[in-house]
Amino acid sequence: MSYDMMSNKLGFDYQENSGDCGQRALIHALLLLGIPINKYQAHKFTDVPRWLANVRGTDDKQLIRGIRKAGCLALPLHITGEARFRRSVDKHLKEGIPLIVCAEEYQHWAVLAGKYDEDYYYWID
Numbered sequence: 001m002s003y004d005m006m007s008n009k010l011g012f013d014y015q016e017n018s019g020d021c022g023q024r025a026l027i028h029a030l031l032l033l034g035i036p037i038n039k040y041q042a043h044k045f046t047d048v049p050r051w052l053a054n055v056r057g058t059d060d061k062q063l064i065r066g067i068r069k070a071g072c073l074a075l076p077l078h079i080t081g082e083a084r085f086r087r088s089v090d091k092h093l094k095e096g097i098p099l100i101v102c103a104e105e106y107q108h109w110a111v112l113a114g115k116y117d118e119d120y121y122y123w124i125d
Contacts, residue, residue: 021125022046022058025100025109026066028124032098032113035070045069063100063109090115 016039023042030037043050045066048058060076067074077099079085089112092099099112113122 019052019054019057021109022048022063023053023066025111025124026058026063026070028111028113029067029098029100030070030072032111033072035072037070042066057107058109060102067100089121093121 064074110125
């Protein structure tokens with residue numbers, strides 16, 4: 001297999017660099033919606049060059065830009081309270097909508113992809 005084919009592989013993958021979590025979350029959420037993109041497209045959609053993602057990461061506005069450039073609707077949710085948060089998450093996941101969530105004190109992006117038990121979610125990171 002040539003290097004070009006390897007560099008454009010699609011699917012769930014591990015984060016390569018510390019600043020790639022935003023692009024990986026975008027890739028994984030879109031893949032769950034049937035819109036496969038690669039890491040180069042993710043950087044292009046978010047307008048965050050790879051070198052800058054490694055220095056500063058990707059913020060919520062840039063992720064929203066990437067979602068919209070992929071032709072999807074982005075709904076930013078800022079919910080307080082655990083019970084309200086769970087109800088909102090459950091509602092979206094039941095509708096087949098993956099959620100890009102901010103974790104680790106606003107330092108990391110991951111995807112909630114569905115519920116596999118009453119108390120547990122599929123977490124793609």
